[in-house]
Amino acid sequence: MKQFLKCSAAILAVAAPAVAFAQSTGSDDFDSIIVTGAVVNQGVGGVKIPDSPKAKVVLGQEIIQAQRPGQSVNEIINLVPGVSFTNNDPWGSSGGSFTIRGFSSDRISQTFDGIPLNDSGNYAIYTNQQVDAELIENINVNLGSTDVDSPTAAAVGGTVNIKTLEPSDDYGVLASVSYGNIVADGAGDRPYFRMFGVVNTGDLTGHGTKAWISASRIRNDAAWDCQDFRVRPGG
Incomplete structure (x- = not known):
């Protein structure tokens, strides 16, 4: 019985200081806990919405390179809500x-x-008559507003700012070939052919002197002609 009491007293003696230590630390050192953070806007699918008081959308390379080769820049930004572009042919040639929020192209x-x-x-x-999509870094679209320093009077309905690629520090070559065809009813085939190439020179002097050289060629027949609209007997 005496041995049991001695063991119990020893256990209590060890546990008591631990309780006092935790209580004193919490009351003396931690008055408050403040957690801070930031929201990083990474965009979705290559479309980024900048932190701006204006309605603005930026299309990056991720979404630009996913579009059909040879199409106009305006066909690419047709993905943006408020922007409407209707091609006159399947090739974009x-x-x-083109409108932005109801304003026609002569006001953009x-x-x-x-x-x-x-x-x-x-x-x-x-x-x-726009630059090849493969050469575009990003497209900045202001919806229904304009920048103060916009270098044109036709900016009541908004602005479309195209920024080309910055030359790479490393040498590289990119080539692209596209082919398409429309089989019109009774009017034969309407082929489409496009070639594109760009060469990055890389750093030529070791001091940041670099450039890229690009060339493209596109050829296609008219998408429609008079034979497509001929009147047939009975309808």
């Missing part, structure tokens, strides 16, 4: 109808590395 500023692409007379945009 005959232009089309489209720039290429800051250079205005709108016609100087009527502010029209020639959607079939």
Whole structure:
């Protein structure tokens, strides 16, 4: 019986300081706990929405490179809500109808590395005369608003800013070949053929001097002709 009491006393003596130590530490050192963090906007599928008071969308390379080769830039940004583009042909070589939030293309500023692409007379945009999609770094679309320093008067309905790729530090070659065909009823085939290539020179001098050289060729027949609209007997 005496041995049992001695063991119990020894256990109590060891446990008592641990309880006092935890209580004093909590009351003296930790007055409050503050947790801070930040939200990182990575975008979804290559579409990023910048932290801006304006309605703005940026399309990156991830989504640009996933589109059909040879298509116009305006066909690519047709994915953005509020932007509407209708091709005049399947190939993107005959232009089309382009609007942003109801404003027609002559009220939309489209720039290429800051250079205005709108016609100087009527502010029209020639959607079939744009840079190859493989050479685009990103496309910045302002919806229904304009930048203060926009270099054109045709910016009431918004702006489309195209930024080209920065040359790579390493030498590289990219080539792309596309082929398509439309079989029209009674009018024969309408083939489409496109070749594209770009060469990155890499760092030529060791001081950041670099460039890329690109060339492309596209050939296709007209998507429609008079034979497609001929009247047949009985309907």
